[in-house]
Amino acid sequence: MLSRINIGKIIIDHFRTLRRLGSKSKKIYFWDFILFIVLPILIAAISIFLDFDLSKHVNNLIAAISIFGGFLFNLLAIIYSQIDKIRTDADFEDNELKKVFVKEIHINISFNIVLSIFLVLTLLLYSAEFNFGYGYIYLKQSLLAINCFLLVLFGLTLLMVLNRVHILLKKDLETKKN
Incomplete structure (x- = not known):
């Protein structure tokens, strides 16, 4: 039953995908881990320390996350519809980098869609008013940290997707010029 909504594999x-390109290691690349x-x-920790208020x-x-989520669903559909076209490209078989980028772009877009869903849910929880004393303060601070973490991760992953699509298209244009 839960296998239909299991997002663990996407995560x-x-x-x-955060491993060094071409590396056989299963560990995340150090600088990607930092980033x-x-x-x-x-x-997230600084936002709690500075008592930042997202309210x-x-x-x-x-609204912004929902727009990006919709955009990412469309991008995923476009990439899925173009996979067959990319696979029939004569240069595709010879170009391992293209294969890796297409696969990783798909994975990263799927992950960002999952992040957008969680962000909307945690932002809604953050905006809800609960009244149970001191526990409310800790819950609000925890939700603030979670939201800040997810927002930064969402933005960074969105930039990574943009960069990978750019590299893929640039590589494709370079091979078609030659």
């Missing part, structure tokens, strides 16, 4: 596959794990944790921005954040 694991995404973090596997995609440590930096969001630091920003005024929740509606705008939900």
